[in-house]
Amino acid sequence: MRVLVTGGAGYIGSVVVEELLRAGHGVTVIDNLSKGHADAVPPEVELVRADLREAERLRRLLRDDRVEAVVHMAADSLVGESVQSPAKYYDNNVIAGLGLLDAMVDVGVHRLVFSSTAAVYGEPEAQPIDETAATRPTNPYGETKLALERAFAWYERAYGLRSASLRYFNAAGASARCGELHDPETHLIPLVLQVALGRAPYVTVYGDDYPTPDGTCVRDYIHVVDLARAHVLALSAVDRGSCVYNLGCGGPGYTVRQVVDVAREVTGAPIPVRLGPRRAGDPAILVASSSRIQRELGWRPQLGALTTIVESAWAWLRVHPHGYAH
Numbered sequence: 001m002r003v004l005v006t007g008g009a010g011y012i013g014s015v016v017v018e019e020l021l022r023a024g025h026g027v028t029v030i031d032n033l034s035k036g037h038a039d040a041v042p043p044e045v046e047l048v049r050a051d052l053r054e055a056e057r058l059r060r061l062l063r064d065d066r067v068e069a070v071v072h073m074a075a076d077s078l079v080g081e082s083v084q085s086p087a088k089y090y091d092n093n094v095i096a097g098l099g100l101l102d103a104m105v106d107v108g109v110h111r112l113v114f115s116s117t118a119a120v121y122g123e124p125e126a127q128p129i130d131e132t133a134a135t136r137p138t139n140p141y142g143e144t145k146l147a148l149e150r151a152f153a154w155y156e157r158a159y160g161l162r163s164a165s166l167r168y169f170n171a172a173g174a175s176a177r178c179g180e181l182h183d184p185e186t187h188l189i190p191l192v193l194q195v196a197l198g199r200a201p202y203v204t205v206y207g208d209d210y211p212t213p214d215g216t217c218v219r220d221y222i223h224v225v226d227l228a229r230a231h232v233l234a235l236s237a238v239d240r241g242s243c244v245y246n247l248g249c250g251g252p253g254y255t256v257r258q259v260v261d262v263a264r265e266v267t268g269a270p271i272p273v274r275l276g277p278r279r280a281g282d283p284a285i286l287v288a289s290s291s292r293i294q295r296e297l298g299w300r301p302q303l304g305a306l307t308t309i310v311e312s313a314w315a316w317l318r319v320h321p322h323g324y325a326h
């Protein structure tokens with residue numbers, strides 16, 4: 001299939017592009033490079049440097065490239081920032097997202113794979129979380145992702161759009177070519193590794209009074225390559241009907257302090273920590289049940305051990321200490 005990947009120059013998007021190519025698909029990327037890196041896009045892939053909100057350009061691209069499916073990954077995606085600046089999140093994640101759906105419908109593209117998030121669940125009553133859990137986001141990021149997900153059912157009914165919403169838990173790690181590089185970086189694992197590299201003096205732990213084994217938040221880390229492979233499976237399944245899948249490695253998950261301990265083992269660096277206040281919008285525990293996608297599409301995490309994930313991120317960082325250009 002000819003696939004348009006929005007946000008394909010970003011962290012997860014660049015690895016999804018690699019996996020789509022490996023599966024034999026043709027790929028075009030649209031990215032405004034607000035967060036992404038042109039060098040993360042393989043040279044054989046066309047990178048259109050444009051914003052999703054450039055409606056006419058988007059329609060032209062869908063038409064001229066004869067796009068058959070869209071993987072929609074472009075978004076703003078920081079929990080803390082979304083609490084400070086909800087308007088930015090409604091604009092980019094909902095309004096730009098709806099613009100994309102409208103362009104797809106106009107041009108006749110009816111297959112969509114969407115980057116959704118564990119943040120749609122908020123503070124769930126039970127762990128691990130399956131797809132039937134109530135969706136009650138505790139931050140605007142999760143709220144805006146859920147808003148777009150909810151539009152899909154109505155677009156399907158009215159216009160025949162078929163969607164796969166993939167609710168990722170915490171993506172981490174790297175492929176051989178592509179790794180996590182945000183400016184500013186806010187994600188735990190790359191920040192911890194920056195300390196190991198000597199670029200920062202310590203990691204701040206955001207709160208240790210959560211109802212978890214050591215008081216710090218628990219998350220379910222999933223290797224970015226495992227995550228990317230799920231997109232290839234979802235793309236070939238979407239014609240059979242719209243679907244929603246959680247993507248994580250399952251319980252019990254890892255506390256913030258356990259992540260730091262694993263990074264100490266992998267890097268051999270001391271990695272000092274300091275305790276800070278809770279970060280607004282952070283749920284205490286997010287651990288996935290991914291049994292639905294395992295059962296229905298045969299997906300399995302193959303690189304699920306946290307040590308493997310951190311080792312891959314560390315290996316990438318050591319080869320690219322100054323980013324893609326170096």
Ligand SMILES: NC(=O)c1ccc[n+]([C@@H]2O[C@H](COP(=O)([O-])OP(=O)(O)OC[C@H]3O[C@@H](n4cnc5c(N)ncnc54)[C@H](O)[C@@H]3O)[C@@H](O)[C@H]2O)c1
Binds near residue numbers: 007
């Ligand atoms: N990183 C995670 O753990 C995680 C977890 C759950 C869901 N997600 C979702 O996965 C997707 C990718 O996340 P990521 O961590 O790779 O983020 P990222 O910021 O690295 O990638 C997003 C890309 O989208 C581009 N972009 C943003 N708005 C755009 C617009 N209006 N027009 C064109 N390009 C635009 C950015 O330049 C960037 O390259 C996001 O939708 C995010 O919400 C990420």
Ligand SMILES: O=c1ccn([C@@H]2O[C@H](COP(=O)(O)OP(=O)(O)O[C@H]3O[C@H](CO)[C@@H](O)[C@H](O)[C@H]3O)[C@@H](O)[C@H]2O)c(=O)[nH]1
Binds near residue numbers: 079188189219279
């Ligand atoms: O310097 C730091 C950074 C993070 N954390 C904690 O580490 C955990 C993981 O944080 P982070 O890496 O920022 O990821 P999340 O906030 O859990 O969000 C990620 O995972 C979500 C799904 O679970 C996705 O929706 C988001 O897009 C993605 O950014 C959280 O408990 C944070 O409070 C710290 O203690 N110190």
